[in-house]
Amino acid sequence: QLHLQESGPGLVKPSETLSLTCTVSGGSVSSTDYYWGWIRQPPGKGLEWIGSIYYSGSTNSNPSLKSRVTMSVDTSKNQFSLNLNSVTAADTAVYYCAKLGYGGNLNCLDPWGQGTLVTVSS
Amino acid sequence: SYELTQPPSVSVSPGQTASITCYGDNLGNKDACWYQQKPGQSPVLVIYEDAKRPSGVPERFSGSNSGNTATLTISGTQAMDEADYYCQAWDSSTAVFGGGTKLTVL
Numbered sequence: 454q455l456h457l458q459e460s461g462p463g464l465v466k467p468s469e470t471l472s473l474t475c476t477v478s479g480g481s482v483s484s485t486d487y488y489w490g491w492i493r494q495p496p497g498k499g500l501e502w503i504g505s506i507y508y509s510g511s512t513n514s515n516p517s518l519k520s521r522v523t524m525s526v527d528t529s530k531n532q533f534s535l536n537l538n539s540v541t542a543a544d545t546a547v548y549y550c551a552k553l554g555y556g557g558n559l560n561c562l563d564p565w566g567q568g569t570l571v572t573v574s575s
Numbered sequence: 576s577y578e579l580t581q582p583p584s585v586s587v588s589p590g591q592t593a594s595i596t597c598y599g600d601n602l603g604n605k606d607a608c609w610y611q612q613k614p615g616q617s618p619v620l621v622i623y624e625d626a627k628r629p630s631g632v633p634e635r636f637s638g639s640n641s642g643n644t645a646t647l648t649i650s651g652t653q654a655m656d657e658a659d660y661y662c663q664a665w666d667s668s669t670a671v672f673g674g675g676t677k678l679t680v681l
Contacts, residue, residue, distance in 0.1 A: 490670075500610075500618065500661055502670035513668055516576070555623050560665055561608035563620035563629060 455480040457550050457566035465544075465573050471537040475550030475566060482531050483508045487554035489533045490562055491524070493546040501546075505553050506533055540573045547571075577666035579673035586679045587652045595676045597645040597662030607645035608663040609638060611656075612675075618661065622647060654680050 461473035475489065482489060491503040504514035506524040514522045523536040537544060547570050551562040580598040587593035597607065609622035621632050625640035635650045645664075649656055657680045662673040 499675045500663075500672040502672065505670075515669060549617060555620060555629060556627065558606065558624055560606045561620050561623040561663065562610075562618075563623075565617040565619070568617050
């Protein structure tokens with residue numbers, strides 16, 4: 454059964470870069486059948502899609518965040534990563550990683566990682 | 576940018592049918608996904624391709640999508656179904672989520 458786990462600092466200073474890694478187990482990040490996605494949820498608010506990446510390194514990002522987002526895949530470690538630069542308090546959120554694709558369709562996210570809270574504060 | 580609109584809250588009595596709507600321009604021409612999120616937990620996919628249930632999702636969950644509105648229906652609602660529900664679709668290579676609906680089982 455596929456399992457995803459986010460990891461990274463829980464506290465980031467304003468103007469610095471938020472860096473998170475998602476480790477995939479029970480499956481391969483090199484699969485040609487899926488993409489891998491990042492989603493965030495500010496405390497008490499709704500979900501916001503950040504972007505997705507394919508094993509080849511091809512990416513797609515939310516236009517509202519695109520200029521600050523970098524994503525990568527490390528097939529040797531079965532991981533994919535997110536960097537978000539120039540963070541502000543507005544970037545404080547629970548960050549989730551997820552597999553993009555279910556039932557032969559690449560539209561939905563399943564499963565999701567447990568999420569990790571990142572707070573932006575000095 | 577594309578928007579999906581959900582009612583902030585829906586209430587239902589146990590055993591009754593709950594319907595949660597998601598409105599978006601020409602949404603019926605897109606595939607809709609629905610997620611359930613309980614407090615302190617990650618979202619879980621409950622409907623994909625408008626109306627299909629992932630393995631393990633109870634049959635009381637169903638979906639439809641036509642025109643500008645996608646609907647998640649929960650028949651015979653149980654207390655365990657109390658949660659936030661989010662719709663999601665794609666527009667111009669961007670995933671869009673609805674604002675979420677809090678389902679209360681009274």
